[in-house]
Amino acid sequence: QSVLTQPPSASGTPGQRVTISCSGSSSNIGSNTVNWYQQLPGTAPKLLIYSNNQRPSGVPDRFSGSKSGTSASLAISGLQSEDEADYYCAAWDDSLNGHVVFGGGTKLTVL
Amino acid sequence: EVQLVQSGAEVKKPGESLRISCKGSGYSFTSYWISWVRQMPGKGLEWMGRIDPSDSYTNYSPSFQGHVTISADKSISTAYLQWSSLKASDTAMYYCARHTWVSYYMDVWGKGTTVTVSS
Numbered sequence: 001q002s003v004l005t006q007p008p009s010a011s012g013t014p015g016q017r018v019t020i021s022c023s024g025s026s027s028n029i030g031s032n033t034v035n036w037y038q039q040l041p042g043t044a045p046k047l048l049i050y051s052n053n054q055r056p057s058g059v060p061d062r063f064s065g066s067k068s069g070t071s072a073s074l075a076i077s078g079l080q081s082e083d084e085a086d087y088y089c090a091a092w093d094d095s096l097n098g099h100v101v102f103g104g105g106t107k108l109t110v111l
Numbered sequence: 112e113v114q115l116v117q118s119g120a121e122v123k124k125p126g127e128s129l130r131i132s133c134k135g136s137g138y139s140f141t142s143y144w145i146s147w148v149r150q151m152p153g154k155g156l157e158w159m160g161r162i163d164p165s166d167s168y169t170n171y172s173p174s175f176q177g178h179v180t181i182s183a184d185k186s187i188s189t190a191y192l193q194w195s196s197l198k199a200s201d202t203a204m205y206y207c208a209r210h211t212w213v214s215y216y217m218d219v220w221g222k223g224t225t226v227t228v229s230s
Contacts, residue, residue, distance in 0.1 A: 002155065035216040037156070044206055044223050045148075045156060050216040088156050092215040099172045100146065100158035100215065 003028065004089050004103035011109040017077040020106045022089035024070050028101050032092040034072040036065055039086040039105075048087070049074060076108075084110045113137040115145075115207050115221035122227045123197050130193035131224045133207030140188035141165035144210035146217055147181060147192045151203045161210055162190055197228045 005023040012018040022034065036049040047056050049065035052072065064075045072091075076083055089103040118132040133145060146161040160171035164183040171181070183190040190207060205224050208217035 033214050035214070037217075039156075044220040045208075046220065047216060047218045050218070051214045056218065086155075090156075090158070090216075096173050097170050099160075099170065102156045102158060105155040
């Protein structure tokens with residue numbers, strides 16, 4: 001049972017816009033910024049969005065993030081086949097001396 | 112180029128000890144934390160804990176506290192994750208990641224070390 005709640009799956013066709021939600025609580029998303037990671041099959045995770053809505057260099061602007069209260073979301077516009085991957089949200093949790101909490105991950109399928 | 116290079120795959124028996132490593136290069140090793148993340152077969156990411164290489168301060172996820180030890184040797188820019196007595200349930204991929212203490216994100220990841228524990 002992950003501390004942050006994500007839908008286990010999402011799907012879309014090429015060119016569509018999809019969103020992935022991430023729900024937490026006051027001790028994590030409510031108090032700290034949200035980061036998103038993309039994990040392509042068989043590879044290490046990669047930072048996709050940091051500080052709620054910032055893209056690292058090299059990440060296409062098709063990817064965007066937002067946060068409101070204790071929830072966050074990742075949006076992918078102009079969906080491409082290479083976007084098929086697992087997506088994880090994460091945030092620092094202030095409880096119990098502080099630690100990172102992840103969502104359970106969302107498997108995105110490009111139909 | 113900033114990179115984290117992890118040690119190779121390990122196959123161990125239950126009850127054995129193990130230490131895996133993560134060597135940073137291309138940046139100031141003491142300016143960022145190093146975190147360890149577990150991914151069990153077919154499962155999601157789990158944060159295990161982190162170390163500040165500048166002073167070796169650590170903190171752990173409640174789920175992993177007491178089960179593993181994270182350490183670092185800043186003289187050789189290397190962090191470690193170790194077990195004193197492995198269990199079959201420790202079979203997983205383990206990633207190290209460079210972790211900023213501002214906004215708490217992990218921006219550089221190692222390729223992972225596979226640990227298999229089987230009798």
